[in-house]
Amino acid sequence: MRYLLDAEGRGALARLMKRRPLLGFDFDGTLAPIVMQPDEARLPEATAKLLERLAARVPVAVVSGRQVLDVRHRLGFKPTHIVGNHGAEDELDGPDPRVVMTLGAFRERMLRMEPRLNEAGATIEDKGASIAIHYRMAKDPVAARDAIAVLVADLPAGIVTEPGKRVVNVLVEGAPDKGDAMTRLTARYGADAGFYIGDDTNDEPAFERAGPDWVTVRVGPRLDHSHARYYLNEQAEVDEVLRLMLAQLDVTG
Structure with missing residues (x-):
């Protein structure tokens, strides 16, 4: 670099x-x-x-x-x-419907555990085609990460996690990513x-x-x-x- x-x-x-x-x-x-x-x-x-x-x-x-x-x-x-x-969401085509449906199984588990996550200082942002679990505001980041780890310890088939800056993203395996988006837009706009x-x-x-x-x-x-x-x-x-x-x-x- x-x-x-x-x-x-x-x-x-x-x-x-x-x-x-x-x-x-x-x-x-x-x-x-x-x-x-x-x-x-x-x-x-x-x-x-x-x-x-x-x-x-x-x-x-x-x-x-x-x-x-x-x-x-x-x-x-x-x-x-x-x-x-x-x-995974284009402003013209909307979110990928397969991705939204695949996340359904995880949502059920997530909603059951949401009170525990909130108690640890983590918050859930459901974006339809992905889910973000934030802990930027947690007083004890270690406790928040531990609560998130319990949530994502046994993921349904086809669902993966990706860590970010004070966030854990829950994604569908094989969903369109930013590389796909840039490739698609390069072709669209010549x-x-x-x-x-x-x-x-x-x-x-x-x-x-x-x-x-x-x-x-x-x-x-x-x-x-x-x-x-x-x-x-x-x-x-x-x-x-x-x-x-x-x-x-x-x-x-």
Whole structure:
């Protein structure tokens, strides 16, 4: 991984923007700063204005773990496309019905154990095509993780878990992921190159499946096991990347 804002990274961005790129962005921790209460997450106004300018010139996709309806009102601009539920919900086609049905067996167990989870400081967010169990607000994170571990110890067939930042995601094995979403959107919008940036485990499929000429970026300290080719030190640097993209579009016309 190389730092995106060094000379090599800036050069890669410049080459990308001379083509017909699709620009893909995760939401929480990437476009929007991480907050203690997930419902308070919003795009900073300056970021929204930069993205609005970009979306007027190239396809801009927001690919989030949130539901489409949830993330849409938090943006402050209209992207070209929104994908939710880690890739399993398209704003045009809705959530994958097979995924929603497969999670039904887990929901029954989850609802029975919800009081115990809440007592430990964990909260459930059922997003239809995926389920998130948050423990960011838990006074005792260890106790919260232990309660979640009991819940997911004996999963129904076809259901898997994926840890994130103070969250455990419950997903359907083989469900469309962010890599699938970026591949699908690249074809839909006739892009010949791509950019994707995210900050968590569920962004790795998009990094891993990116074409050799894509620019993929992980927000956060450099991680050798990530499939992203570049990194940013912190979320606050995203605006600088957007400004560089716009400047290159102005140069190329």
